Amino acid sequence: MPRTKKVAKPALTTAQQLSALIKSARQILRKDKGLNGDADRLPLLTWVMFLKFLDDLERRHEDEAGLDGKPYAPLIDSPYRWRDWASQADGINGDELLAFLNQDEAIRPNGTRGPGLFAYLRAQGEREDRTGQRSVIANVFRGVQNRMVSGYLLRDILNKVDAIHFTSSEEVHTLSHLYESMLREMRDASGDSGEFYTPRPVVRFMVEVTAPQLGEIVLDPACGTGGFLVEAYEYLKRQVNTTEQRQHLQNGALFGQEAKPLPYMLAEMNLLLHGLETPQITYGNTLTQRLTEIGHAERVDVILTNPPFGGEEEAGIKANFPPNLQTSETALLFLQYIMRKLRVAGAPRLGDGRKKGGRGASQGGRAAVVVPNGTLFGDEVAALIKQQLLTEFNLHTVVRLPQGVFAPYTDIPANLLFFERNGKTEDIWFYELPLPDGRKKYTKTVPLQYEEFADCLAWWHERKEGPQAWKTTASEVAANGWNLDLKNPNAKQGLEYAEPAALVARMRAHEVEVQKLLGEIEKLVQGVAA
Template structure:
């Protein structure tokens, strides 16, 4: 007898959304104007961005009507998604491309006016800014690179199947979106400085413990990983309407100067529920350090600043003459130090920071040493977490470090905690990345500190080396774990022998004590 056909279970929301996005990406691969994922993702993102905004605004409009209030859409007809993208039998082909790309075009309602992108770039918010300013800035640096209007219509029709009115779909799409960001990271190669592994981000947020009412900044926010994680940390602290308003309006700030990451961070934060992301679209280093005042300072900075890059001479002029360097990471470190709040009422330690830096920052001399001298003398660098090789694979195998400091006063002791690679492996890889559980030992140690096989401390005074005239020679923070084999290999032979003899004496003392006890002899 023929077997009965087993009914397949209904597709979940996640499966449906993944299918929609996958199908849209397959359609884009047919367009000859797009060379790869780095071209496709911006298109998919701006299309989803406009669909999301329209769903959000329709929901807000319904709420306003029920409350008897007036609602004004950020995007006016016929530029709303519902007017040209969701309309049955909507424009397509060359007509669609012209409407999107051209400065002047025939609009879906038959009138002549600015093309879609031209209209969006010229939106202006009311005094104080609103979502229209966000939209204008997002589209200022964007271009539609699809050549085939029929294929683009196919993509638009597919994305129109996503409904942002469901909280379940919003949650599912935000996870799917993060997957897309990782794929873009994999395609980006050397541009991977925007992306910090999620376990590292989560750990940094966990130990700095953002509190509702604090201002949190990432001056090099990329696609917003730190801001999203900080928002997740703050949301459970919201218990009233006022708390929710504080989270939405006065908590999270970022800076991202590159157009594509700026678009991505806006979409990422919107998807996670931040209705008006406050992201500065210009270079965070553009302000002279001497002009940063108390009103510009924040409670917490979480960031992975780009390193290895170089800044233009105009930017260097914003820094003290003896601290000017082309190394972007050192410029950002100086900015972060100046942007932390001073100690005051309600905060004895002042602002605090968690910053990712490459190994070179720890041992570099010259200007780098002077920056570290400033850090140790005027800030409390209380902890350095040393990460193993491969955490940022496949972009670099150079080990990274996490610096934790605040403005409570000059540094006394510097604690180090080394995260070892997984058992049986020398480093992490792209296919076997770091997991959050590998921070468990460090998390357990964080508030109950003691020296152990992975943790040790040094005096800041022992780091700063001066000559007889008081000139700074070095500020080496690249301190190896004194309990590791690598450290033992570099110690002088006479020191190793003395250490071995001391341990031998301790062992013999313990054995003699055991022998006396077994013989019934009391000491």
């Protein structure tokens, strides 16, 4: 009986080699005349890596099915699999490659005529699909366009990406960090597009204090490139001890929604690279759902989000909200959606079979939301929404961020709202995050660091008033027209909170400086008189 020849596993790419590989790929992309900056280059690199990732995942599932003696039905058919058209270094090239990708009908790598690659992938949503993965593929490629004009440069990119092994956890971990750095660069490059991406330190702080638990359902209804979901995944992953818990984290813990095709694709890849094999992200505008149609079964335990600022929604979207609360301001519509989407204390969770763990059914859902200053001081519809927030929810904390946290996208001051659906608001704590000494605002080159939340994190669990923190009551806010744009009453009284010995030392130091300055002035006066 002839021996079966073992296929040698490819050697793993080191972190240094992987970094060099990605750098080389990006240099190749810069040569193509059809791409305009990182806003074009990163999406192209993303969909190429997505297809390689998908093929590696399919190979693994095929091997697992083979070991179990079961047939495997692939998501992608031949000749559209990566291995069929991309993995051969001397495979289809030039205009032939571009035609296969771009045209509705083309000559395929096996010499037959049929749908082009993108046309085939976009049609996957029409096929029967138990897992929902085909719909994800269709949605990802619905917004994808190949802007490269050189099929030869594209072949060079395919050969580079083929060297990445998405079956290696080490390589994927390294690549996830490289990918995050590329995402930051692309966000910086598209700062004028109206997208206010949340800085990683803010995301990490919001996740840390909200503390999602295994068994809970976490949602970001405006997930962008997936920053909150990635951070929540990393936070929850530390709690996994059993296979059942891992399955829940993979399939039933994290959900998102994104309306724009490019961020949707980037979010899918971002989560895949961080280890979430089947990201549960819906493609489409969250606000198209009528508010009154959100019942108990659809509500969630935790919402972490930075909804769009300053956008305006069309009349059809506004009609999904109560007549007295209709507005075109996107942030206010999302705030209403978030309030409605939080689970009521004692109500069942989203889906079934997910009742173990978490904080227990006796407690309602909780949210951490980024809002602009306008939401805090807004009147009319904004005031009615805040009235509902304080009378039906517990708005326990407002963290006021300093200017420039969202640089370079906007200088609009932002705030973090933390509230729970477990009764009405009694007291509201405010914490004003200070700028480092000597700085007027954050900038793109000098951004906020996570370590600067250290004092706020320490205060969070043992609250008391001080130079950065103060407390008010819901009744006081109501008497002031539901205005939450409160100034720090302790900001000019910081000296009162210093130790007496420190105050004396500071005053003596000032006295020395004053005496020194007076001496120098006297010398100048004497010199002029002479």
